[in-house]
Amino acid sequence: xxxxxxKPGVATTVQDRGRVGYMGSGFSPSGVMDRRAFLIANTLVExxxxxxxxxxxxxxxxxxxxxxxxxxxxxxxxxxKLDGKEIPLYTAIPVKRGSVxxxxxxxxxxxxxxxxxxxxxxxxxxxxSRSTNLKCELGGWKGRTLxxxxxxxxxxxxxxxxxxLGSHRIPNDPIYPPPGHEVTLxxxxxxxxxxxSIEGKHTFFNDRFTTTVxxxxxxxxxxxxxIQTVHGSDIISDGIAFGAVQVPxxxxxxxxxxxxQTTGGYAKIGTIVSVDIPKLVQSRPGTSIRFAPVTVxxxxxxxxxxxxxxHNLAKSVRRPCADGISPRRTARRLMPILEQQAKExxxxxxxxxxxxxxxx
Amino acid sequence: MAHYTITIAGDxxxxxxxxxxxxxxxxTAIRMAADNLSDDPIHGVTELVPTFCSLMVCYNxxxxxxxxxxxxxxxxxHDIGSIDLSVRHIVHIPVCYGxxxxxxxxxxxxxxxxxxxxAIAIHSQHDYLIDMLGFLPGFAYLGGLDERLATPRLATPRxxxxxxxxxxxxxxxxxxxxxxxxxxxxxxxxxxxPYDPNRKNPILYQAGEYIRFEPISPDEYSAIETxxxxxxxxxxxxxxxx
Numbered sequence: 001x002x003x004x005x006x007k008p009g010v011a012t013t014v015q016d017r018g019r020v021g022y023m024g025s026g027f028s029p030s031g032v033m034d035r036r037a038f039l040i041a042n043t044l045v046e047x048x049x050x051x052x053x054x055x056x057x058x059x060x061x062x063x064x065x066x067x068x069x070x071x072x073x074x075x076x077x078x079x080x081k082l083d084g085k086e087i088p089l090y091t092a093i094p095v096k097r098g099s100v101x102x103x104x105x106x107x108x109x110x111x112x113x114x115x116x117x118x119x120x121x122x123x124x125x126x127x128x129s130r131s132t133n134l135k136c137e138l139g140g141w142k143g144r145t146l147x148x149x150x151x152x153x154x155x156x157x158x159x160x161x162x163x164x165l166g167s168h169r170i171p172n173d174p175i176y177p178p179p180g181h182e183v184t185l186x187x188x189x190x191x192x193x194x195x196x197s198i199e200g201k202h203t204f205f206n207d208r209f210t211t212t213v214x215x216x217x218x219x220x221x222x223x224x225x226x227i228q229t230v231h232g233s234d235i236i237s238d239g240i241a242f243g244a245v246q247v248p249x250x251x252x253x254x255x256x257x258x259x260x261q262t263t264g265g266y267a268k269i270g271t272i273v274s275v276d277i278p279k280l281v282q283s284r285p286g287t288s289i290r291f292a293p294v295t296v297x298x299x300x301x302x303x304x305x306x307x308x309x310x311h312n313l314a315k316s317v318r319r320p321c322a323d324g325i326s327p328r329r330t331a332r333r334l335m336p337i338l339e340q341q342a343k344e345x346x347x348x349x350x351x352x353x354x355x356x357x358x359x360x
Numbered sequence: 361m362a363h364y365t366i367t368i369a370g371d372x373x374x375x376x377x378x379x380x381x382x383x384x385x386x387x388t389a390i391r392m393a394a395d396n397l398s399d400d401p402i403h404g405v406t407e408l409v410p411t412f413c414s415l416m417v418c419y420n421x422x423x424x425x426x427x428x429x430x431x432x433x434x435x436x437x438h439d440i441g442s443i444d445l446s447v448r449h450i451v452h453i454p455v456c457y458g459x460x461x462x463x464x465x466x467x468x469x470x471x472x473x474x475x476x477x478x479a480i481a482i483h484s485q486h487d488y489l490i491d492m493l494g495f496l497p498g499f500a501y502l503g504g505l506d507e508r509l510a511t512p513r514l515a516t517p518r519x520x521x522x523x524x525x526x527x528x529x530x531x532x533x534x535x536x537x538x539x540x541x542x543x544x545x546x547x548x549x550x551x552x553x554p555y556d557p558n559r560k561n562p563i564l565y566q567a568g569e570y571i572r573f574e575p576i577s578p579d580e581y582s583a584i585e586t587x588x589x590x591x592x593x594x595x596x597x598x599x600x601x602x
Binding site: 020021022023024025026027029135136188189190191192218232234236237238239241242243244248249250261262263264265266268270271272273274296297299300302303304307 | 555
């Protein structure tokens with residue numbers, strides 16, 4: 001039981017937290033671009049937080065479900081519809097057997113996530129991860145982006161007991177600036193900060209840059225003023241961390257992301273704070289970007305604060321009635337309606353109409 | 361123990377820098393530090409990325425903070441021994457230099473004020489120690505490029521470099537195991553596949569071994585390419601002692 005891909009969308013892949021522990025042999029970690037949206041998607045359907053999801057960009061996929069489950073969509077808004085009816089993001093949504101989830105092009109944001117309850121897509125982990133490494137044709141679904149006609153099984157364990165998942169939702173995540181707004185990314189200077197001239201450092205932290213169309217899972221190329229170095233930007237190749245801001249000889253920053261090469265020979269002026277990376281990756285081409293310096297200690301405090309926030313979010317989401325509706329009050333309000341219906345249908349054998357009966 | 365300094369690579373990684381320039385001693389010190397940290401790991405460390413002059417250590421800041429990690433590293437790394445470097449494992453790599461396989465050979469030769477033939481002779485005359493694998497699966501960074509051949513990287517990286525391309529980037533030389541964007545000067549190409557997920561050892565070589573480039577003609581290139589496609593090519597490995 002699983003999903004049948006009707007339209008694959010663009011760059012739709014299976015991703016999880018990433019393939020950790022193989023950078024030393026040259027394997028990109030892969031994994032989701034927007035870790036926060038990924039974690040929230042899994043939280044909403046009560047999956048293990050490491051469960052894999054579908055990630056898509058530009059245009060979302062259209063898929064048919066071959067068995068009932070719950071799903072949650074987070075990240076970019078791809079105008080999702082379930083059986084033709086628009087559905088909200090950041091909400092656990094029940095899908096029926098045969099339901100079709102269709103998505104269009106992105107209205108807001110760049111990367112979208114689809115999590116499926118019950119432990120998600122049933123693909124085999126390779127080297128400890130289900131993430132797709134497109135360059136090596138490794139992991140995920142056959143090491144590639146999804147194609148029309150693909151059938152991907154998902155786990156269905158315990159989904160039938162999850163009816164209360166329907167109440168799981170949160171307001172759209174406030175961390176993403178509205179489209180057209182400037183994005184400020186915090187940066188920890190280093191490891192080659194000292195290779196940049198005083199003017200270069202000033203340019204980096206005071207001028208405005210813009211995201212370009214050359215942005216993908218490997219890295220985001222920004223346009224803007226040239227960031228000057230003292231003696232050129234060639235270094236003896238060293239390791240590249242997630243979010244490293246590499247500045248090649250042309251002087252414009254490239255931010256290295258999930259599918260980055262593991263090592264490289266251009267100076268890195270700084271590294272984007274982990275919790276700010278979602279804001280970058282969801283910025284469409286032409287977004288204004290500014291950089292602000294912070295210390296590693298401040299960055300790690302933000303990291304822990306976000307973990308606490310997500311932990312509390314998971315707790316609040318899992319309360320049976322996230323909207324504050326008391327079951328008792330709901331029952332009291334339903335009672336007169338049901339009694340009225342019962343009175344009207346006294347002469348019928350069952351007051352549930354036939355079409356509903358079929359569905360049930 | 362070799363001295364190192366720490367540079368910060370964001371909230372989840374740091375670099376231990378052992379030296380400013382490439383040398384077999386530095387390479388050894390880094391390999392030993394990496395071995396030490398993988399045999400007896402520090403809780404919270406997720407990745408070790410050994411490179412020419414530094415070792416990148418990635419970690420989970422929810423488990424161990426920057427300050428705690430710095431302390432743990434200094435305790436662990438204050439005493440490490442040495443490795444015997446006299447036995448050399450050599451991986452033989454046939455390379456077709458110049459022409460369509462090495463579009464930048466002339467650039468490198470011009471930069472060194474010599475003919476293309478001389479540049480080929482110098483590039484293939486001695487063995488290269490594999491200092492590290494990185495950038496791509498199986499991308500071998502090789503130490504010991506003749507200084508005369510050192511050529512700056514392209515100002516604007518190429519968007520696609522073919523599998524097996526042999527390049528020079530600054531003072532380094534190496535082989536591209538997969539098609540990839542890259543900024544190195546491409547001087548030749550090997551018909552071998554350094555990375556093949558369907559082979560028993562997906563990566564042909566490992567850090568610490570040596571690579572010997574053997575110049576071949578375009579005809580030989582095609583012949584080997586055919587053998588590899590037919591799975592009948594015999595890879596050539598040898599062991600030498602000083």
